Amino acid sequence: MAAARKELIWTSKSRRDLIDIWKYFAETASSEIADKVLRGIGLAAGRLADHPFLGRPRADIADGLRSILAPPHLIIYRVGESHVEIARVLHERRDIPAAFSEHRKP
Numbered sequence: 567m568a569a570a571r572k573e574l575i576w577t578s579k580s581r582r583d584l585i586d587i588w589k590y591f592a593e594t595a596s597s598e599i600a601d602k603v604l605r606g607i608g609l610a611a612g613r614l615a616d617h618p619f620l621g622r623p624r625a626d627i628a629d630g631l632r633s634i635l636a637p638p639h640l641i642i643y644r645v646g647e648s649h650v651e652i653a654r655v656l657h658e659r660r661d662i663p664a665a666f667s668e669h670r671k672p
Contacts, residue, residue, distance in 0.1 A: 569616075570648075572616075573615070573650070574611060574612070575651045575652065577654075579654055580653060580654050587600075587639065587655065588600045609636075611634075613634075614652075619645065621641070626662075627642065627662055630645075631644060632644070632645065635658065640662065642654045642662065654666070
C-alpha cells in the first residue's frame with residue numbers, strides 16, 4: 567500500500583527566500599529566467615509530497631532536517647506525520663549551517 571501524499575507547507579522564511587531568489591534572477595538575467603528557476607524549485611519540492619525521504623539528512627544543520635537539490639539551490643525541509651515543511655531555500659554554495667545559526671540568535 568502506498569503512503570499517503572503529504573501536504574507541502576512553506577514557512578514564512580522559505581517564502582521570503584523564493585521572493586529573494588526571483589528578484590535576484592529577474593535583476594541579473596530576466597523575469598523568464600527567474601520564473602524558470604522557481605518552477606524548478608517547485609517541481610523538486612512537489613516530489614517531496616510523495617517521497618518525503620528523498621533528500622539527505624542534514625544533522626549538520628539540525629536534527630530532523632533534510633535537503634534536496636534544485637540547482638543551484640537547496641530545499642531544506644522537515645518531514646512531519648502528514649506534511650513536509652519547507653524551512654528554507656538557499657543557494658547551494660552558501661554556508662547552510664551558518665545561515666541557520668544566524669536565525670537562531672535573539
